[in-house]
Amino acid sequence: MLVCFTWLSHLTVRRVKLQIKDVYMTISLAGYDYIGKPSEGLIRVKKGVYPRYQCGFVNEQGEIVINPEYANVRDFSEGYAAVRFGNWASDKWGYINREGKLVVPCIYKYPYPFINGY
Numbered sequence: 089m090l091v092c093f094t095w096l097s098h099l100t101v102r103r104v105k106l107q108i109k110d111v112y113m114t115i116s117l118a119g120y121d122y123i124g125k126p127s128e129g130l131i132r133v134k135k136g137v138y139p140r141y142q143c144g145f146v147n148e149q150g151e152i153v154i155n156p157e158y159a160n161v162r163d164f165s166e167g168y169a170a171v172r173f174g175n176w177a178s179d180k181w182g183y184i185n186r187e188g189k190l191v192v193p194c195i196y197k198y199p200y201p202f203i204n205g206y
Contacts, residue, residue, distance in 0.1 A: 128167070129148060130154070145161070159173060159174055166201075166204075168184065169183065169184055170183055170200075
């Protein structure tokens with residue numbers, strides 16, 4: 089379980105300190121231009137610059153769990169994360185599960201986190 093996360097400025101961060109209970113660890117996330125805060129044990133990462141972002145998720149060891157293939161991703165909530173394919177202006181959002189499988193098609197304009205199963 090993740091209790092504390094030290095987040096440094098995007099574009100400059102290459103190593104992240106994590107605290108799991110009483111154990112501190114540092115993981116290397118070299119090669120990413122943005123590193124988000126952990127959500128449900130997964131960390132959002134982004135490569136590239138607007139409008140050609142490649143977003144995905146890594147685990148607490150820095151291993152790729154969901155390939156950076158999306159135009160944008162949101163944090164996980166109740167086992168699902170909102171994702172967007174294509175470009176920022178025209179494409180819609182859908183939802184993936186923790187294995188990276190698209191479980192809700194990309195048909196929504198405004199993604200919201202799941203709360204109480206909805």
